Each structure stands twice: as structure tokens, then as C-alpha cells.
Amino acid sequence: MALINCTECNFEVSDKASACPRCGNPLMLNDKNDTTTLIEQTSKKLKLQRIYGAAAFISGILLAIGVNTILGIVVGVSGLIWMAVIDALVWWKHK
Numbered sequence: 001m002a003l004i005n006c007t008e009c010n011f012e013v014s015d016k017a018s019a020c021p022r023c024g025n026p027l028m029l030n031d032k033n034d035t036t037t038l039i040e041q042t043s044k045k046l047k048l049q050r051i052y053g054a055a056a057f058i059s060g061i062l063l064a065i066g067v068n069t070i071l072g073i074v075v076g077v078s079g080l081i082w083m084a085v086i087d088a089l090v091w092w093k094h095k
Helices: 044-066 070-091
Strands: 002-005 010-013
Touching: 044 070
Parallel strands: none
Antiparallel strands: 002 010
8 A cells, every 4th residue: 555645635545545545536447447426516505495395394383383274285296395395406417
């Protein structure tokens, strides 16, 4: 095992590593057995929209239990639809 320097942060890394443990920079080592893992990248806007949908769903449940059943059902179902649409967008935009 030899040590090489990362091209981004100049940290000493094993030549067997697929990425630098310090900065995460992928190391190009021309290893034919090396497999690359695809990491899903979802925009922060879509993640925020998913949180809004979940908040609407939870609010709907609380409204249905405590205050107004019809309003709670409408808000809860709207939150579920909102989350489903965002999940579809995440799937569609995934590279």
C-alpha cells in the first residue's frame, strides 16, 4: 500500500482509497475493479417542499382529531398529494 496526495487538499491518502477521507474528492486511480457509486442529489428547494407537505399532512391529522374533521381531512390529503408530487419531481429530475 502506497500513500498518494489528494489533488484537492494535498492530504496523504492510501492508493487503495476511492475518495479522500478529508475532503471527499474522488481519486482517479485507473483501477478496472473500481466501482463508482451514484449519489442522488436533490435540490434544497425540493427538500423544503417535501417538509412543507409533511407539515401539512401532520397539521391535517391534528386538525381532524381536535378542531374540525372536514378541514383536517382536506389539509391532510393535500399534504399527502403535495409530498407525492414532490417525490415524482425528485424521481423525474434524478440524473
